[in-house]
Amino acid sequence: MIELDGAAGEGGGQILRSALTLAMITGQPFRIRNIRANRxxxxxxRQHLVAVEAALQVCGGEAAGAALGSxxxxxxxxxxxxxxxxFAIGTAGSCTLVLQAVLPVLLKADKPSTLRLAGGTHNPxxxxxxxxxxxxxxxxxxMGAHIDIRLERFGFYPxxxxxxxxxxxxxxxxxxxxxxxxxxxxAAYAEAFVAGxxxxxxxxxxxCVGQALHWHEDQLLVRSLPANQGPGNALMLTLEYDHATEVFTAFGEKSFSSERVAHQAVQRTRQYLESRAAFAEYLADQMMLPLALAGGGGFTLDEVSMHARTNAQVIETFLPVCFAFDRQDGIDSCTVAGR
Structure with a gap:
């Protein structure tokens, strides 16, 4: 039984999600205490509980303590x-976080799979x-994996x-x-999604995005959604390169001005543009587990977060790999190798 401390490092839900994924793939049971202690x-x-429930169905396993607030x-x-x-999350809890816990596991299944989730698709x-x-x-x-994801209906917070x-x-x-x-x-373009x-x-x-990044009118796209999918507003900036694509998102709220929403998205985009790295923080986090399963690889990234370091520790607990973070010529890198 692998013992994990949910208060370690970043202390969020990623510890649980990575543990679920790796337990199903490796067959190793675990116990985690202090789940999301730093939140x-x-x-x-709800979204974490659905991730556990999804894991139980996918692998026919057993769980103790699977209850809201546990x-x-x-x-x-x-x-x-x-x-x-x-699976139905039943709230605006994130569908994407549940998908990230289960999809790598289904790559190891005996036949093709379809996973349908209802809940939040766009939340902060x-x-x-x-x-x-x-x-x-x-x-x-x-890396050889084929996953197709289709968005049928937007689900904004709350x-x-x-x-x-x-x-x-x-x-x-x-x-x-x-x-x-x-x-x-x-390519580089901005999309402003509005529903209701x-x-x-x-x-x-x-x-505001056009003025800040000097983007032209054909790069600025309004995406109007049916009112019954709202109310909701998301501003999404997409940068496509030969070897990487990044998506930066900011969400509108009642007390937020359009200028504030645009500033959030632009600020994160500028950090990536100035870094010269292949990946931004969130994509870097999500590529660590697949590379560990492959037994090696690496990438440059614009920021080595506590989230990434915590994720590395969890992965190393389940798999015979070792992560190394380095910085050369002003660029951070992450590599993983067998041990």
């Missing part, structure tokens, strides 16, 4: 089974579905109600890869 509301929230959980995995699965505490579609899945495809479906083909072995540079830029929110909000956000 305002510690313990399992800070201790014991998880014993069984054999991974491919097939069709459907998680990557949006487009991040998985544009940034994460293409990098996994370069109402939720979104629907996303993922199809996964079995992958016998992931290939090691390195991404040390992003290559030439192919005046279009002028989207136009003002895009105007």
């Amino acid at each position: 305002t509301k510690p313990g399992l929230m 800070q201790d959980l014991t998880f014993v995995p069984g054999p991974v089974k491919g097939g069709d699965y459907a 505490m998680a990557p949006p579905v487009q991040f998985l579609q544009r940034a994460w899945c293409p990098r996994l495809a370069e 109402a939720g109600g979104g629907v996303v479906e993922a199809r996964v083909e079995p992958c016998t072995e992931l290939r090691p890869r390195t991404w040390m540079g992003r290559g030439e830029r192919r 929110v005046p279009e002028r909000v989207a136009l003002r956000e895009l105007e």
Whole structure:
């Protein structure tokens, strides 16, 4: 039984999600105490509980402590089974975080799988579905994994109600890869999504982005959604390069001006542009586990966060790999190798 401290390092939900993924893949049971100890509301929230429930269905395992608010959980995995699965988070809890816990596991299944989730698809505490579609899945495809994600309905915080479906083909072995540079830029554009929110909000956000980044009108796109999918507003900046795609998102709220939303998205985008790294912080975090499963690889990144260092520690607990973070010529890098 692997023992984990949920208060270690960053102390958030990523410790639990990575542990669930790795337990199912390796067959190693674990116990985690102090779940999400560093959060305002510690313990399992709805999206974390659904991740546990999804894991139990996918591998037929057993769990003790799987309840809302629980800070201790014991998880014993069984054999991974491919097939069709459907889960409802029931709130605006993140569908994408649940997907990230289960999708790598279904690559190891005996047959193709479909995973359908209802809940939040666009909320401030998680990557949006487009991040998985544009940034994460293409990098996994370069490693030999084939995952197709389709967004059927937006689900904004706090109402939720979104629907996303993922199809996964079995992958016998992931290939090691390195991404040390992003290559030439192919495209850059901003999208302002609005549902049940005046279009002028989207136009003002895009105007601010255009002024800040010197982007032209054809790079600034209003995406009007049906009013019944809102109210909600998300400003999304996408940068496509030869070897990487990044998606930076900021969300509108009642007390936020359009200028403030645009500033958040632009600030994060500028940090990435100035870094010369292949990956930004969140994509770097999400590529660590696939590379560890492949047995090696690496990338440059614009920021080595406590989140990344904590994730590395969890992965090293389950797999015979070692992560190394380094900085040369002003660029941070992360490499993983067998031990």
